[in-house]
Amino acid sequence: MEGPEVSPGMRAVIVGGGLGGLAVALRLRAAGWETVVCDNGPAFGGKMNRWEAAGYRFDTGPTLLTMPEVLRRLYDDLDERLEEHLELEELDPHAEYVYPDGFRLLVPARWEAWRETVGRLAPGDVAGLDALHRLGERIFRLSEDTFFRNHPLAARVPPLGALRHLPLRHAWGSYARTVERFIKNEYLRRIFLRYPTYVGSSPYLCPAMLLVIPYLEHAFGAWYVKGGMYRIIESLLTLARARGVELLAGAEAVRIDHDGRRTGGVRLRDGRRIDADAVIFNGDGAALAGLLGFPEPARLVSRSLSGFVLLVGLRERPAGLSHHTVVFSADYRAEFDALFGERRFPDDPTVYVNAPRDATLAPPGGQALFLMANAPGDGAQRWDRSAVAEARRRVFERLRSAGLDDLERRAELCEVWHPARFAERYLAPGGAIYGDNSHGWRRAFLRPPNRSRRLAGLYCVGGSFHPGGGVPMVLLSARITAGLVLGDAGRR
Ligand SMILES: Cc1cc2nc3c(=O)[nH]c(=O)nc-3n(C[C@H](O)[C@H](O)[C@H](O)COP(=O)(O)OP(=O)(O)OC[C@H]3O[C@@H](n4cnc5c(N)ncnc54)[C@H](O)[C@@H]3O)c2cc1C
Structure with a gap:
């Protein structure tokens, strides 16, 4: 310790x-x-939780583990071996991206393989890819001993001093503009523009320092915990009980x-x-x-995104589905204008599909599917029956465009978690997943x-x-x- x-x-x-x-x-x-x-x-675990029905078990929160060494460090500090508690699996590819025109792109785990993929798709963007990776790495290296260890205003040596070494005009500028400056291919841009949603933010409103997120994913991998991410909570609860933490x-x-x-x-x-x-x-x-x-x-201002989540139990696993698939909307910018400008669920949402190949999560041959679209986390939208039905319809419509035509019909069960449910269950106003958003450098850097x-x-x-x-x-x-x-x- x-x-x-x-x-x-x-x-x-x-x-x-x-x-x-x-x-x-x-x-x-x-x-x-x-x-x-x-x-x-x-039940404990907060947003990292589980929902079970009819032989299916779903994670209701995180489906992707990044920086597994941080998790390992917790077990090390408790004098425990992570491997004795959890089985981690590195994912390769990281994800499959599906575009409105039907184009599909697999992002491999290894950096060199990803560079080669980019080289085949858009040779002129390899240099930009490298530049963004280097910028992300630089931000990470500076954060390791500063931001990740203490609040910037609490440190004895303020990391602001260290950050002056950054190529400032890039790290503190707009995330989207920085991506667009370095990457010209529209398919690749989309992939980069999605990362700020990992912290519930818009790529058009957050600073480029969030480029640390794609860097981290490629440097440390995308991981899954066998048995579902909730296994992390189960293991911490086992330790807590054994060590005499009182749990109410x-x-x-x-x-x-x-x-x-x-x-x-x-x-x-x-x-x-x-x-x-x-x-x-x-x-x-x-x-x-x-x-x-x-x-x-x-009034709730500056909230991060919430989610509109569908937990779908399928009797048969759909063929050819990756662990993570992202089905992009036709107009990404319009989606964020709806979410943060008009504070409503988008007409055409990008849909994230999580389909873990894990026999422990579904009846034999079946599939527990987690679908998620971004939703406003500021409580502005009402989530009555008709709003829920309409959002659900838009999600399945977008999936149809990706060839996942009959998911809805084949669903044995479909459980909805919408922002109002998140808000009520976790006492999180508006259902925001990450507290405040990271728009502007102050909110990103001075949490x-x-x-x-x-x-x-x-x-x-x-x-x-x-x-x-x-x-x-x-x-x-x-x-x-x-x-x-x-x-x-x-x-x-
Ligand atoms: C749908 C979804 C998908 C996500 N996907 C990912 C992902 O893929 N990867 C990733 O890294 N992260 C993801 N996250 C985010 C991640 O789950 C959270 O950042 C993390 O779990 C939050 O942990 P926390 O310690 O802030 O506590 P929280 O999970 O916010 O838990 C706080 C707990 O405190 C309780 N509480 C609040 N007020 C009170 C009170 N007054 N009295 C008693 N109890 C109270 C709440 O009910 C809750 O149980 C996702 C989250 C969601 C919801």
């Missing part, structure tokens, strides 16, 4: 049992803290108690109070003010910090906070937050 040794007798309550909450609980427990995790839901499901915190200077614990909806030396909030950043009794913003500047004893972990959303960033967030809690306790 990083950070100073802390004597037993300290107690932390973690509000939210998502990935970040569980990881921070395990880290503090390993340092001798008494830890209590309370989650409003019936169906336990919503309705108040974080404080005297204006320091927090002292939380109050649950059922009236219980849990005293603690540290309160660690793992929920959505937009809900924190309400829990503290501070004024809340009247809300992991330690409250206002209240001693209050810490934050998870996708809403530094360094951001997605599995690896959330795990880094847990490492940073645990380090802050232990460091502060050591100084008391």
Whole structure:
């Protein structure tokens, strides 16, 4: 474990049992803290969750694991071997992209193979591909010892100093314009323009520093966890139980108690109070003010994307389907104008299809299919029956264009997760998946910090906070937050 040794007798309550909450609980427990995790839901894992019916098991959240070394680091720090808990599988190809004109492109895992693919498709773009990769690598190298270790404004040596070495006009400029400057082929551009959605953002509104995402995918691979991504949560829960982390499901915190200077614990909806030396909030950043009794913003602004997800059980696995397939809409720009400008579900959505080849997830010969389209995460769109039916129709219509004609007819079951359901289940206003979006360099780079500047004893972990959303960033967030809690306790 990083950070100073802390004597037993300290107690932390973690509000939210998502990935970040569980990881921070395990880290503090390993340092001798008494830890209590309370989650409003019936099951732990937060957005990394599972839904089961009729012999099918679906991940309802993440389907792609990137930067697996960050996950390994958690197990290492807990003196556990990842291989004894999880079976990771590297995917090759990473994904198949299907375009409105019927063109299909497989992106191989190995960088050299990808360069060759690009060389065959658009020889003039190989140099641009290399340039974007180098820029992504540069951003990653600078982040490794700075941004990934602490909040930029908390570090003793602000990484802003280091970042001046970046070719600034590219890293801080527009993501889409940077891609369009280096890549001329429209098929390739589309692939690059999709990456900012990994953090719930628009490629047309976020800074080019998010080019670190395609770099990470090629440098560290795209991975699957056998048995489904929820296996990660199951394994963390097994460790938590074995090590004495107290896990309270169906336990919503309705108040974080404080005297204006320091927090002292939380109050649950059922009236219980849990005293603690540290309160660690793992929920959505937009809900924190309400829990503290501070004024809340009247309207949700700058939210990241939510998702419109269909969990489809098929009796027969469709032939030739990759693990990840992305079926692009006809007009990508119009899609983001609808999502962030008009704040509504797009007329023609890009659809992501996840079809893991994993016999444990479906009855024999069958397929558990996860379909997802981006949806607004700001609560502006109502999700009544007709809106859900219409969004579902648009998703299947787009899939028909990719030759997946009769999925709907062949579906044995089709369960919908829409933004309002995400919002209600995870207490995430608007159903946003990643807290605030990463539009503009400030929001991308200066995420809300992991330690409250206002209240001693209050810490934050998870996708809403530094360094951001997605599995690896959330795990880094847990490492940073645990380090802050232990460091502060050591100084008391
Ligand atoms: C559909 C979907 C697809 C995704 N795909 C990917 C992917 O492919 N790859 C990837 O890396 N990431 C993906 N993500 C994002 C990833 O799941 C999240 O970034 C990550 O799991 C968030 O973890 P977290 O620690 O922030 O906690 P969360 O998952 O946000 O969990 C927080 C928990 O706290 C609980 N809570 C909130 N308020 C309270 C309260 N007051 N009292 C008690 N409990 C409370 C919530 O109910 C929830 O259980 C996806 C997410 C979704 C929804």
